[in-house]
Amino acid sequence: MIIFQTFVVLVMIVAAVAAARFGDLLNAVIACALVSLMASIIFYFLQAPDVAMAEASIGAGLTTAIFIFAINRTVRYERNEKTD
Amino acid sequence: MRRLISLSLLLIVALGISLCFSGAYFGAEGANRAGKLAQDRVNFGQRYNSRGLEENGAGNIVASVVVNYRGFDTLGEVTVLFIAAVGLAVVLSTRREKPARVRAEPASLVVFTGCRFLFPLILLLGSYIFIHGHLTPGGGFQGGAVVASGFLLVYLGCRGKGLRSAGFTVTESLSGLAFVVLALVGLAVGGSLLLNFLPKGSALTLFSGGVIPIIYVAIGLKVGSELGSIIANLSGEAP
Numbered sequence: 001m002i003i004f005q006t007f008v009v010l011v012m013i014v015a016a017v018a019a020a021r022f023g024d025l026l027n028a029v030i031a032c033a034l035v036s037l038m039a040s041i042i043f044y045f046l047q048a049p050d051v052a053m054a055e056a057s058i059g060a061g062l063t064t065a066i067f068i069f070a071i072n073r074t075v076r077y078e079r080n081e082k083t084d
Numbered sequence: 085m086r087r088l089i090s091l092s093l094l095l096i097v098a099l100g101i102s103l104c105f106s107g108a109y110f111g112a113e114g115a116n117r118a119g120k121l122a123q124d125r126v127n128f129g130q131r132y133n134s135r136g137l138e139e140n141g142a143g144n145i146v147a148s149v150v151v152n153y154r155g156f157d158t159l160g161e162v163t164v165l166f167i168a169a170v171g172l173a174v175v176l177s178t179r180r181e182k183p184a185r186v187r188a189e190p191a192s193l194v195v196f197t198g199c200r201f202l203f204p205l206i207l208l209l210g211s212y213i214f215i216h217g218h219l220t221p222g223g224g225f226q227g228g229a230v231v232a233s234g235f236l237l238v239y240l241g242c243r244g245k246g247l248r249s250a251g252f253t254v255t256e257s258l259s260g261l262a263f264v265v266l267a268l269v270g271l272a273v274g275g276s277l278l279l280n281f282l283p284k285g286s287a288l289t290l291f292s293g294g295v296i297p298i299i300y301v302a303i304g305l306k307v308g309s310e311l312g313s314i315i316a317n318l319s320g321e322a323p
Contacts, residue, residue, distance in 0.1 A: 049221035069318035
């Protein structure tokens with residue numbers, strides 16, 4: 001069990017770093033959804049099924065869809081910010 | 085320049101947080117206060133666990149905490165979601181004059197039929213989650229999110245068959261009003277907001293918990309219609 005939880009936490013950290021690094025915002029949104037999914041698994045194992053359901057349905061489901069709609073209405077690729 | 089500003093801001097925030105922590109944990113008085121706070125929290129948790137069932141009649145202690153003991157916070161959360169939905173509608177309505185994009189082609193027959201088959205089942209699951217919120221894990225927010233994901237499926241799969249956005253607005257307003265009216269009736273009857281004034285019923289059955297299931301149904305409808313109207317606004321199907 002501890003191995004599985006470590007794996008879930010590692011996936012979460014990797015996905016979070018990837019979400020911050022991706023230049024393609026669609027990939028970043030998918031990575032965010034992965035973070036939420038892993039968080040909901042951890043909430044379930046911490047005996048908080050209410051929070052796990054909220055995290056899975058809102059964090060991994062609806063937020064992803066809303067972000068994708070927002071990308072569809074704006075731009076998909078991150079511009080290189082000039083540091084002045 | 086920008087990097088310098090953000091670094092200095094980060095430094096100030098880190099300094100403030102560390103000062104707060106050192107004040108709370110290393111000062112003798114602060115340590116005493118922190119210990120007392122933790123003691124209070126333990127007492128609250130034990131009280132909810134031991135008396136929650138007899139005071140509210142709801143089998144799921146989380147439900148009685150969310151709706152009754154901390155119901156005022158839930159009212160605030162629902163209000164925040166409402167303000168977010170209204171703000172999104174306002175922002176999107178200001179840029180309507182842009183030329184319409186190329187219309188996406190309709191989904192294939194398989195997708196269309198699958199959506200029409202799945203949509204009532206998803207609505208049923210969402211209603212089950214918020215109607216049984218006082219017995220099983222889940223509640224208004226979770227059930228409402230599931231209902232809204234059903235509307236998302238309709239908007240994705242059945243293009244052009246979008247539901248009227250006016251229905252969302254009416255449902256959302258009525259259920260929000262029901263929540264506030266129930267809270268105020270509690271205030272009028274027993275002198276505290278969100279008092280559980282209805283008969284509790286026998287524990288662990290569907291008709292138990294007094295006002296908790298009613299408020300959860302109201303929250304579920306409100307969250308579902310709010311998130312549904314956000315999806316309707318964003319996907320551009322709304323009139």
